[in-house]
Amino acid sequence: MRSLLNLLFIFGLALTLGLGSAWYVIEEGSGLTTSYVGPWSVWRNAGKPNADPYTKAHIARAGRLPITATSALYFFATSDEVGKQLSSDCEYVVEGRPLNTAWWSLAVYDGTGRLIPNKADRHSFNRTDVARRADGSFRIVLARSARPGNWLPTAQQGSLQLILRAYGLRNADNVLDKAAAERGLPTIHKVVCR
Amino acid sequence: MRTAALNALVIIVLAAFIHITAVLSMPYLAPKNAWARISALSDANRMFVLPAASPSHQSLPLMAPDVRYSVCRFNLNEGPVRLSTQILDDLWSIAFYTPSGDNFYAITGRELKRSRIEIIISTQNQVGVKAGASLLDEIEDLIVVDSPVREGIAVIRAPLLGPSYAVQTEAALRRGACSRYLPGSDFRR
Numbered sequence: 411m412r413s414l415l416n417l418l419f420i421f422g423l424a425l426t427l428g429l430g431s432a433w434y435v436i437e438e439g440s441g442l443t444t445s446y447v448g449p450w451s452v453w454r455n456a457g458k459p460n461a462d463p464y465t466k467a468h469i470a471r472a473g474r475l476p477i478t479a480t481s482a483l484y485f486f487a488t489s490d491e492v493g494k495q496l497s498s499d500c501e502y503v504v505e506g507r508p509l510n511t512a513w514w515s516l517a518v519y520d521g522t523g524r525l526i527p528n529k530a531d532r533h534s535f536n537r538t539d540v541a542r543r544a545d546g547s548f549r550i551v552l553a554r555s556a557r558p559g560n561w562l563p564t565a566q567q568g569s570l571q572l573i574l575r576a577y578g579l580r581n582a583d584n585v586l587d588k589a590a591a592e593r594g595l596p597t598i599h600k601v602v603c604r
Numbered sequence: 605m606r607t608a609a610l611n612a613l614v615i616i617v618l619a620a621f622i623h624i625t626a627v628l629s630m631p632y633l634a635p636k637n638a639w640a641r642i643s644a645l646s647d648a649n650r651m652f653v654l655p656a657a658s659p660s661h662q663s664l665p666l667m668a669p670d671v672r673y674s675v676c677r678f679n680l681n682e683g684p685v686r687l688s689t690q691i692l693d694d695l696w697s698i699a700f701y702t703p704s705g706d707n708f709y710a711i712t713g714r715e716l717k718r719s720r721i722e723i724i725i726s727t728q729n730q731v732g733v734k735a736g737a738s739l740l741d742e743i744e745d746l747i748v749v750d751s752p753v754r755e756g757i758a759v760i761r762a763p764l765l766g767p768s769y770a771v772q773t774e775a776a777l778r779r780g781a782c783s784r785y786l787p788g789s790d791f792r793r
Contacts (some may be wrong), residue, residue: 416611424616424619427623428620432627436630466630471634474705512694515668516667523665524662525663534670538766
């Protein structure tokens with residue numbers, strides 16, 4: 411009896427550790443597969459046929475079809491620049507310079523990945539429709555109620571996630587270079603919470 | 605003491621084995637991967653314009669709200685497949701995937717430098733296609749894509765240059781076609 415319990419314990423613990431660690435590195439990524447730049451994370455090899463097994467597992471589980479990371483990158487943010495989870499209770503300013511890509515788009519989703527219903531039917535800003543300053547930089551405000559300029563409406567409640575898509579990268583490795591990426595990617599700054 | 609060490613070792617080895625198995629099998633077992641979702645939506649060798657992402661519906665998770673997509677789930681078992689589409693802008697792209705999501709080929713409007721293209725998708729051993737296609741030398745717009753898999757997905761992405769472009773973009777995607785390629789048939793139709 412004791413040895414059976416012992417066996418069950420060993421197997422249960424191994425199962426928990428094995429599946430738990432697999433789930434974590436597939437969902438959240440790790441230094442092996444993912445780069446973290448400020449609030450943004452990016453799967454460096456998404457879509458590449460020769461990608462590592464973790465990246466392939468992540469993409470399959472996500473159910474997405476990313477363009478190979480040699481020509482497009484997808485940056486995800488679920489927290490602001492100080493690491494606090496993005497929440498509909500707060501207002502944020504996303505500020506940056508256009509990425510060195512043929513096209514980019516910044517879209518907001520709720521915590522479960524749905525687009526957020528709003529009267530303006532506005533879910534993203536992109537290289538072609540964002541209002542820019544004379545020097546090319548832009549400022550997008552995430553808030554529940556209308557704001558002047560580039561206003562990206564958020565939900566009444568719940569967490570938020572941002573995806574910055576960069577299509578037609580001139581040089582993906584350059585974008586992934588940490589210092590260059592930090593200069594190039596927008597900042598996410600919390601203004602106020604209600 | 606020795607049993608404890610042995611138990612720990614067994615746990616670690618077993619956990620590592622389970623970890624590796626889970627990771628490696630995920631591309632084939634994930635019940636809601638993109639291939640499963642697209643198979644549920646459209647028949648093989650048909651062009652299908654995905655409904656625009658909206659708060660109530662997304663055909664694939666985390667679709668871009670400002671990109672319109674059309675897909676062709678190609679099946680080469682009976683022979684090569686032909687895909688044709690307008691390319692309204694340099695930003696448009698066509699990307700080809702294996703069922704597990706590997707993007708084995710992609711080309712953009714910028715590289716194509718033309719407003720309409722025809723693509724023949726074939727496996728490497730479906731020879732004769734290239735030879736046949738090259739006979740149609742009046743067709744300059746033809747691209748032959750070698751597929752490493754017999755079934756896969758082609759995705760045309762059309763980023764919107766602004767909200768007012770949606771109707772025009774969707775209409776252009778709808779004019780695209782995907783079907784079995786029958787050598788000898790009039791290519792242009």
